[in-house]
Amino acid sequence: MSQLYASLFYQPDVTAIFSDQALLSYMIQAEVALAKAQAQVSVIPASAATLIEQIGQSALAKIDVDALAIATGLAGNIAIPFVKQFTAIVKQQDEDASRYVHWGATSQDIIDTATILQCRDALALIEKQLQSAYDISLQQAERYRDQVMIGRTWLQQALPITLGHKFARYAAALQRDLERLQAMKDRVLTAQLGGAVGSLASLKDQGSAVVEAFAAELKLTAPECTWHGERDRMVEIASVLAIIVGNAGKMAKDWSLLMQTEIAEVFEPTAKGRGGSSTMPHKRNPVAAASILAAANRVPALMSSIYQSMVQDHERALGAWHAEWLAIPEIFQLCAGVLERSNEVLQGIEVNADAMQRNLDCTHGLIMAEAVMMALAPKIGRLNAHHLVEQACQQAVAQQRHLKDILAQMDEITAQFSVQQLDEIFQPASYLGNIQQQIDAVLQAAQGASK
Structure with a gap:
C-alpha cells in the first residue's frame, strides 16, 4: 500500500x-x-x-x-x-x-x-x-x-x-x-x-x-x-x-x-x-x-x-x-x-x-398505515382492515392530504375510534413494538459478559 x-x-x-x-x-x-x-x-x-x-x-x-x-x-x-x-x-x-x-x-x-x-x-x-x-x-x-x-x-x-x-x-x-x-x-x-x-x-x-x-x-x-x-x-x-x-x-x-x-x-x-x-x-x-x-x-x-x-x-x-x-x-x-x-x-x-x-412527517401519515390496520383488524378482520386502509392511503396520495384526515372522514373508522384514539394511533412513538426490550436485552447481555 x-x-x-x-x-x-x-x-x-x-x-x-x-x-x-x-x-x-x-x-x-x-x-x-x-x-x-x-x-x-x-x-x-x-x-x-x-x-x-x-x-x-x-x-x-x-x-x-x-x-x-x-x-x-x-x-x-x-x-x-x-x-x-x-x-x-x-x-x-x-x-x-x-x-x-x-x-x-x-x-x-x-x-x-x-x-x-x-x-x-x-x-x-x-x-x-x-x-x-x-x-x-x-x-x-x-x-x-x-x-x-x-x-x-x-x-x-x-x-x-x-x-x-x-x-x-x-x-x-x-x-x-x-x-x-x-x-x-x-x-x-x-x-x-x-x-x-x-x-x-x-x-x-x-x-x-x-x-x-x-x-x-x-x-x-x-x-x-x-x-x-x-x-x-x-x-x-x-x-x-x-x-x-x-x-x-x-x-x-x-x-x-x-x-x-x-x-x-x-x-x-x-x-x-x-x-x-x-x-x-x-x-x-x-x-x-x-x-x-x-x-x-x-x-x-x-x-x-x-x-x-x-x-x-x-x-x-x-x-x-x-x-x-x-x-x-x-x-x-x-x-x-x-x-x-x-x-x-x-x-x-x-x-x-x-x-x-421531518422525515417521519414527510409521508403525511402513510408510515402509520400498518398501525391503523392492526388497531382496526380485531374489530372488522385483518383483510377488511387492510383493504379499507389501503383505499384511504390511495385517496390521501391522490388528494395530497394527511392519512389521518382521510380516515377521520370515513364512517367505518369513526365508528371504531374516537378522535383522541386516532391521534394516539398516529404517534410514531406508540408503534415501536418491542424495541425497548431488545435494547434492554443487548445492554443486559453486556453487563452479564462483564461479570
Missing part, C-alpha cells in the same frame, strides 16, 4: 506488525525458540541454543534486507535466504553454534510460525478496537433509545424505529464478533513444526517433544500434527476478520445513506479538512464510510484467494500457500483501518433530531 493512502485505509500499529522488518523479527523469534526447545530435550547442545538466543537479540540490524529481497525471488520463499543470512550472522561469533541454526525444520515451519505470531499480536490490537466499538455502540444505544426515526426497508420509508435500536443492533453484531474472535484463539494460534514432509524424521524420536517445547517457548498451542497443507486455521482467522469488516461495512452503509442531503439525519464528526470537495465548497462527504466501504469491497475478493488456497497438493503445496503471504496481511490491515474509522464515527456521530422528525 502506498504511504499516501495508508492513513485512509490502514491503522499504523497493525501495519507495523506486518512490515518487512517485523516479519524478519518474528522469524528470528521462531528460530530462537526452535533452538531453545531442542536444547531442552537434548537434541542440540544447550550452549548452542544460548548463543543463538543471544545473537538473535541483535541479528535484525545485521540482516541485509535488499539482498534478502533479491534472493527471495530466486529461492521461492523468504525463509531460505533468511536462514542463510541468520546462520552466517551466528557463524561470525560461533561456528559450532551456527551448525544448529534451523535444525530439523523446513522453510514453511518458520514462515507459518512467524505468521501466526504476527496474527496473534495483530488480533490483540483488533480485539481492543472491536471492544471499543462495542462499548461505544452500547453507550449510544442507551443515549438514543428514545430518539424516534423512520425505519427503512428496500430504501423506502417503512415503520418507526429508534436510533438507539440501530446502535443496539450494531452492538449485538460486534458482541458476536468478539465471541468469534475469542472462540478461535486456542484453535488457530498454533505453532507449525513438521520438517520436510511433516514427519520430523530428522529429529528421530524427539519430534513430538520438540514440538511441545517449541510451542511453549512461543506461548502458542501445540498442534496434534503438522498442518502444512491444511490451511483451515489461516482461513478461519481471515474469515473472522472478513465478518468484522462486513459488519462495519453495514454500519457505514447506514450512516452514509443517512448523511444524504435529502435525509440529513446523522453526520460523521467534523474536523478541519475532512469531507470537503475540491470544487464544491458546500459538500460534506462521508469520508470514513467511503474508506470502510472500500475495504468491505476489497476483503471478499481477498477471501476468495484465501478459500481457494485451501485446496493444496500432498504434504506441502505449490502456489496455494504462497497466495496467503499477500492476502493475510492485507486483510488484517484493512480490518484494523475499518475499526479505527468506525470508532471515530460511532463516538463522534452528529444527530439531527429535527431532520428525523
